[in-house]
Amino acid sequence: MTVRTLLPETSIPGIVGHPWSAKADKIQSVTGILLGCFLLAHLHFESSILLGKEAFYQVVQILEGGMFSETGHGFPVVTKVFSVFILIVVMLHAAVALRRFPAQLGQWRALRRHMNGINHKDSHAWFWQLVTGFILFFLAPVHVFTMITNPEIGPHLSAERVYHANAWLLYALLLPAVVIHAMIGLYRVAVKWGLTANRRGLRKIIKVLIIYLIVIGSLSLLSYMIIGSDLALPVQPFVPE
Template structure:
């Protein structure tokens, strides 16, 4: 009697088969949703500068654990640790997304040919999500590296970084790219996991969110630039009255 040897394949759910792929899809969606939720919260936190320097200052102190400090001031270390955590999620998400990237010239040609012959909105959305995802890996890494190496934030310090540190050049590109990638991603996750099948409604909500967040982010960036242009060097941290 011959002994059968079980070889891991896509049929029996080996390490590179269907079971692994399903788990990877779940983890990719989960990390994507976490990053999307963080984006929404983070943009509104940054937009608190629109309510005044003191409001933004108070938000910073709360998020950095100021309520646990005897002086009421937060710890920049909290920002560093959280930035490292987000960077880890970004790396995991990007690594899982790379499974879907075309890696050969023939695959790119087939994709472009398909997109030229069949006008499929979701395929085009996936294409632009892939392109923006590739760009974001570098932009997000640069942004988070800045927060890890220099975690001090506040009305004056953040405005100084944006204006005198020329970080606005990064954010002008970063803002539309991250919104396109994030909102397309949330749209696809909702459809993929059956949260809703109403594509038209989800697209409309995504488009409205896109316009809203783009306006919110642009106004915030303009405000930081305006504050930064009025600062005198060396920049002193903002002190509330």
């Protein structure tokens, strides 16, 4: 006697059980790790503004290859090229991650009923990663495109973008969403690929990291707002004494 098992249909026919599904998982994990590590470095580089304009200026020059310039001034094209690379990684990550999104209203309702009926921390973490991922789908490309079209970075130029161009609103929404999404993503990758068995301990570390990164990111944003409020238009690039 033959026993037949009926599997639920997916929004992407043929994806379940297909070799591509395993490859997509690996691509999603690799790009997620890359973006998560980039976020950790990016927020710390940005937070150098908390040490003063001079400190942030020097960090920018180092990152833009100022040591290879006769004047010591970095090359903004480095920021442009790297931003293009990050955009490609973001698009690739989003493309393989979209297959996990509920495609219909009924699926969202079923997910909500499931979340209300269980108390599983990893499932709740996945839900919040899903929500923040949806938000980032709209916000992240805007930020990256801005850095591609206007790669000039510096204490005054960045403050102008934040304060006078009102980019603070974008960053205020982007910061918590990207931090929560990235840190939960790193946690899920570590668990998924068996890098740790101590889920409770890792969850505590992730919570501390989320709070810490949002705090330093918020303080950096506030610093740019304060600097920008003192700048008169047209804004002149910062020149160290």
